[in-house]
Amino acid sequence: MIEAATELLRESGPTALTSVNVAARLGVTQSAIYRHVRDMDELSTIASHTVVSELTTVMAAAVAAPETTWGDGTHLEHFARRLVALIAEHESAFRTIDRWQHVEGELGDGIRAVLDVGGQLIAGELESHWRVNFVYDAPFDDSTRAAQLVHARLVIDDVIAVARSVHGAGPVQGQMVARTLGLRLFAGWCGYVLEMNTRTNLPIPALGGPMLSSPEYSLT
Amino acid sequence: MSEPDAARTQSRREQAIAHAADLLRKGGPTGLTSVAVAERMGVTQSAVYRHVRNMDELSALAAEVVVAELNQSLHDLMFDPNLDWEEINDVSRLCRDLIDQAVRNQQSFEVVARWRFVDGQLGTGIRKVIDEGCDLIAVLLESRWRIEFGYEAPLDDEEQAAVGAHARVLHDDWHAVARLANSPSLAPLELADVAMIMQHRIMAGWASFVIDMNERVGLPFPQIDLQPGIASD
Numbered sequence: 001m002i003e004a005a006t007e008l009l010r011e012s013g014p015t016a017l018t019s020v021n022v023a024a025r026l027g028v029t030q031s032a033i034y035r036h037v038r039d040m041d042e043l044s045t046i047a048s049h050t051v052v053s054e055l056t057t058v059m060a061a062a063v064a065a066p067e068t069t070w071g072d073g074t075h076l077e078h079f080a081r082r083l084v085a086l087i088a089e090h091e092s093a094f095r096t097i098d099r100w101q102h103v104e105g106e107l108g109d110g111i112r113a114v115l116d117v118g119g120q121l122i123a124g125e126l127e128s129h130w131r132v133n134f135v136y137d138a139p140f141d142d143s144t145r146a147a148q149l150v151h152a153r154l155v156i157d158d159v160i161a162v163a164r165s166v167h168g169a170g171p172v173q174g175q176m177v178a179r180t181l182g183l184r185l186f187a188g189w190c191g192y193v194l195e196m197n198t199r200t201n202l203p204i205p206a207l208g209g210p211m212l213s214s215p216e217y218s219l220t
Numbered sequence: 221m222s223e224p225d226a227a228r229t230q231s232r233r234e235q236a237i238a239h240a241a242d243l244l245r246k247g248g249p250t251g252l253t254s255v256a257v258a259e260r261m262g263v264t265q266s267a268v269y270r271h272v273r274n275m276d277e278l279s280a281l282a283a284e285v286v287v288a289e290l291n292q293s294l295h296d297l298m299f300d301p302n303l304d305w306e307e308i309n310d311v312s313r314l315c316r317d318l319i320d321q322a323v324r325n326q327q328s329f330e331v332v333a334r335w336r337f338v339d340g341q342l343g344t345g346i347r348k349v350i351d352e353g354c355d356l357i358a359v360l361l362e363s364r365w366r367i368e369f370g371y372e373a374p375l376d377d378e379e380q381a382a383v384g385a386h387a388r389v390l391h392d393d394w395h396a397v398a399r400l401a402n403s404p405s406l407a408p409l410e411l412a413d414v415a416m417i418m419q420h421r422i423m424a425g426w427a428s429f430v431i432d433m434n435e436r437v438g439l440p441f442p443q444i445d446l447q448p449g450i451a452s453d
């Protein structure tokens with residue numbers, strides 16, 4: 001049954017995950033479902049955990065790839081194109097996040113927990129890139145660490161926001177999506193650098209580079 | 221129905237919406253129940269449904285009211301004539317005001333978080349009002365950018381869409397940070413830290429918007445000094 005629910009969610013998104021559809025897929029009556037799970041909330045919790053975890057695993061691999069850098073606009077546009085392709089393949093997972101990440105109870109808690117793990121991972125990536133860029137070895141205090149995590153989590157929110165356009169529910173179309181995502185990832189990095197350099201009393205670098213027809217901007 | 225009757229029914233409907241909106245303001249999505257609305261109106265639960273089709277309709281109409289209020293307060297803060305976007309202190313003050321506003325309207329932000337992506341009239345209604353909030357930010361971005369770079373030509377559809385896309389992510393930032401400000405597990409961060417995070421996000425968002433627009437319309441790439449605020453010269 002969990003398999004059937006997970007497949008439904010993966011194929012058709014949260015609206016399709018109903019007791020009627022699960023029963024139909026298994027060829028059983030609706031009431032038979034409730035012999036095995038407490039309610040649809042429980043089933044949705046388990047299924048959404050799987051589907052959203054699949055997404056974060058794929059995204060994590062892309063983010064952690066050795067060629068990923070954060071402060072270089074040209075690179076970020078390529079990176080964004082790869083992410084957009086992944087986003088397109090995981091429409092249901094993004095719809096699941098949008099629909100359920102803020103609900104109360106175990107359903108929302110489960111999705112938030114998966115996204116928080118993603119936030120930790122991005123925070124680690126941002127931190128290691130920042131430490132290399134700004135040659136900083138000292139440990140962070142608790143507040144700085146917490147602020148870093150917030151910036152990382154907001155990077156994920158940016159990806160979720162742009163994903164709506166990839167799936168046809170946002171204002172950005174076609175080729176513009178990767179460009180927008182690239183610029184947002186860059187903005188996320190800039191915001192993070194501002195935060196960290198302010199907190200550690202490092203100078204704030206100027207954002208520069210000629211760009212015109214070939215985008216070339218950096219903050220490193 | 222005679223005219224006075226129609227007017228009375230209309231006003232009872234408006235009352236129901238006003239009470240429902242107030243319940244949302246105070247208690248968020250879980251605070252709005254037909255029982256609570258009936259109690260406030262001094263009628264039976266079933267009598268509520270003489271004025272609205274069902275709770276989905278009432279929730280949708282009430283949610284539109286409270287989300288529109290959030291837009292209005294965003295508008296008042298962002299378009300404050302005393303706000304100088306080139307003054308870092310003004311931008312800092314704006315961010316602190318936005319965080320104050322988030323704390324004061326915690327439940328209204330919760331309405332957006334919980335209901336924005338539900339199906340039916342409820343989600344559609346909220347998304348429509350959110351689009352209006354994004355339009356506000358787009359107007360501000362475009363006008364600030366035109367002033368900054370002295371650009372007067374009209375924008376084509378794609379450039380206009382780009383402004384809209386940047387406005388939308390900034391809007392979502394506002395909501396994400398508002399939720400953070402109200403998070404029970406905020407510590408060790410304080411509200412002042414959250415305001416600073418918001419300021420850094422706005423400054424960085426502005427920089428990426430300028431990069432995008434200047435390349436699109438063929439303006440030279442500015443040296444954006446991120447230090448003294450979001451002004452670029």
